[in-house]
Amino acid sequence: MPVKAGERLDPEATKARILKAAADVFGRRGIHATGISDIVEAAGASKLTIYRNFGSKEGLVEAVLTDRTHRVRAWHDQAVEAAAPGRDRILAVFDLVATWYAEAGFRGCAMMNAATEDRGQDGAPRRLAQDHLAFYRDLFERLLSEAGALDPRTTARQLVVVLEGATLISAVDQDPGLGTEARVIVETLLDAAF
Amino acid sequence: MPVKAGERLDPEATKARILKAAADVFGRRGIHATGISDIVEAAGASKLTIYRNFGSKEGLVEAVLTDRTHRVRAWHDQAVEAAAPGRDRILAVFDLVATWYAEAGFRGCAMMNAATEDRGQDGAPRRLAQDHLAFYRDLFERLLSEAGALDPRTTARQLVVVLEGATLISAVDQDPGLGTEARVIVETLLDAAF
DNA sequence: CGATGATGGTACCGATCGTTCTTAACTTGG
DNA sequence: CCAAGTTAAGAACGATCGGTACCATCATCG
Numbered sequence: 001m002p003v004k005a006g007e008r009l010d011p012e013a014t015k016a017r018i019l020k021a022a023a024d025v026f027g028r029r030g031i032h033a034t035g036i037s038d039i040v041e042a043a044g045a046s047k048l049t050i051y052r053n054f055g056s057k058e059g060l061v062e063a064v065l066t067d068r069t070h071r072v073r074a075w076h077d078q079a080v081e082a083a084a085p086g087r088d089r090i091l092a093v094f095d096l097v098a099t100w101y102a103e104a105g106f107r108g109c110a111m112m113n114a115a116t117e118d119r120g121q122d123g124a125p126r127r128l129a130q131d132h133l134a135f136y137r138d139l140f141e142r143l144l145s146e147a148g149a150l151d152p153r154t155t156a157r158q159l160v161v162v163l164e165g166a167t168l169i170s171a172v173d174q175d176p177g178l179g180t181e182a183r184v185i186v187e188t189l190l191d192a193a194f
Numbered sequence: 195m196p197v198k199a200g201e202r203l204d205p206e207a208t209k210a211r212i213l214k215a216a217a218d219v220f221g222r223r224g225i226h227a228t229g230i231s232d233i234v235e236a237a238g239a240s241k242l243t244i245y246r247n248f249g250s251k252e253g254l255v256e257a258v259l260t261d262r263t264h265r266v267r268a269w270h271d272q273a274v275e276a277a278a279p280g281r282d283r284i285l286a287v288f289d290l291v292a293t294w295y296a297e298a299g300f301r302g303c304a305m306m307n308a309a310t311e312d313r314g315q316d317g318a319p320r321r322l323a324q325d326h327l328a329f330y331r332d333l334f335e336r337l338l339s340e341a342g343a344l345d346p347r348t349t350a351r352q353l354v355v356v357l358e359g360a361t362l363i364s365a366v367d368q369d370p371g372l373g374t375e376a377r378v379i380v381e382t383l384l385d386a387a388f
Numbered sequence: 389c390g391a392t393g394a395t396g397g398t399a400c401c402g403a404t405c406g407t408t409c410t411t412a413a414c415t416t417g418g
Numbered sequence: 419c420c421a422a423g424t425t426a427a428g429a430a431c432g433a434t435c436g437g438t439a440c441c442a443t444c445a446t447c448g
Contacts, residue, residue: 011394029314032226035435046396047437057436107313115366116310119301120223129366158379161372165359172309172323178355185352188386189379205424229405240426241407251406395444405434414425 015053018043023064027107031061031117061114062124068110069132076139087190089143090159093136094186097163098179101170108171112164136160148194155193162186209247212237217258221301225255225311255308256318262304263326270333281384283337284353287330288380291357292373295364302365306358330354342388349387356380 021043025034036057040047054060076093083092100106107113115129140156149155166182169175215237219228230251234241248254270287277286294300301307309323334350343349360376363369 014395030226030311032224032311033314036437037435040396044396046398048397048439049395051437052394108310112362112366113310113313116302116307116362117224117226119307119365120227126366133363133367154378157375161356161359161363161375161379163359164362165355165357168306168310168358168362169327169355171313172306172320173327181351181355184348185355185383189382192382192385208425230407231405234426238426241428242409243425245407246424389448391448392446393444394446395442397441397443399438399440401436401438403435403437405432407431407433409428409430411427411429412425413427414423416421416423418419418421 011053014045014049018045018050018053018060019064019067021045022060023068023110026061026064027110027113028105031114058123062128065111065114065125065128069128069135072132073135080139080143086147090140090147090190091183091186093139093143093159094163094179094183097167098176098183101167101179102176106171106174106176109164109167112168133160133164136163144193149190150193155189158189159186162189205247208239208243212239212244212247212254213258213261215239216254217262217304220255220258221304221307222299225308252317256322259305259308259319259322263322263329266326267329274333274337280341284334284341284384285377285380287333287337287353288357288373288377291361292370292377295361295373296370300365300368300370303358303361306362327354327358330357338387343384344387349383352383353380356383 022039025038025042079092079096080089083089111129111132114125118125137156140159141152144152144155162185166178170178216233219232219236273286273290274283277283305323305326308319312319331350334353335346338346338349356376356379360372364372
């Protein structure tokens with residue numbers, strides 16, 4: 001098969017293509033259930049290229065999760081800033097995840113899924129999952145502080161519980177309705193938080 | 195090694211011993227990461243015995259999860275009946291899971307974990323996880339109805355979100371504090387549900 | 389145009405997986 | 419006390435896994 005210029009032989013583009021394909025197949029079928037050959041097929045890259053760029057499957061997993069958590073954080077930061085200051089900015093977080101739940105074949109949060117698959121191990125997946133939770137806690141705490149909540153830290157932790165619970169259930173039940181359910185819960189919690 | 199009478203050669207006891215050992219090692223290290231040899235070692239049973247009793251690893255997983263969900267349901271039913279009718283019975287559910295969070299090396303809900311590991315497949319783990327969520331929904335709806343809640347069905351679904359969110363985060367962060375956190379959330383939701 | 393380096397395809401390696409089979413020791417029931 | 423059934427132990431099998439080696443091909447740049 002001929003190599004298209006601009007797409008291949010550009011190291012950065014190749015790396016990004018592998019990351020995207022790996023994130024997709026990891027997310028759909030699970031990390032342990034996915035072989036390197038599956039990623040080769042999905043990415044249109046050779047094994048050699050994958051190993052030269054990421055060193056090992058473990059390194060690829062870490063790169064995928066790191067890329068994913070950064071993208072999610074950027075999406076949230078952007079959606080939050082687009083909303084009006086106050087409670088709307090908190091609800092904007094849940095409106096964003098609601099659009100994820102509505103995607104066909106939604107499989108939950110990549111970081112939590114990876115940590116669950118890797119349970120018992122103290123590797124990158126667990127650490128990145130904890131960092132991801134910490135991001136949500138910090139984001140909510142900041143927004144609650146700005147909105148004048150009574151106890152931003154406690155309420156922030158509550159919102160993370162609702163967020164991850166809704167995400168997990170939406171994935172297990174394949175039910176996009178958890179988006180609006182989570183929003184109702186959050187509104188009730190916010191009513192009691194000011 | 196000699197075979198102790200009464201413990202071994204009792205088919206039911208052997209099956210129960212394998213189930214218990216498999217549940218433990220599956221829970222601690224994950225299902226995919228666990229080999230049949232690991233279960234052989236943990237259960238003190240031979241491969242032949244495992245395959246004669248459960249047919250395959252998949253069959254063993256299904257048996258472990260089925261046993262687990264039945265035990266959890268029985269524990270909850272018992273804890274609920276021991277509590278005073280009304281809101282206390284709902285809080286009793288969260289008091290029970292709080293004791294699980296406090297166990298050393300808590301790894302989350304076995305059914306949700308299995309469904310997460312098996313994501314993308316429509317097998318027994320996913321079905322049992324959905325049944326497990328349905329059990330919680332039915333339990334909460336019944337208790338909320340008995341307590342005179344305004345909208346038992348909606349509130350029940352909210353409580354399941356909190357329950358599973360707290361369980362997941364407690365496992366990922368190895369934080370037993372999610373028990374009391376969940377309880378506070380539930381109290382707020384219940385204040386708004388009557 | 390020729391040297392360089394990245395790439396895809398493929399064959400291959402050792403390890404491990406799920407599963408089956410064999411064998412000898414053991415308990416149990418007649 | 420013997421036949422039947424169950425067990426533990428482990429060898430063995432085919433498949434698959436993560437990872438490596440090799441080679442022809444291609445774009446890029448001096």
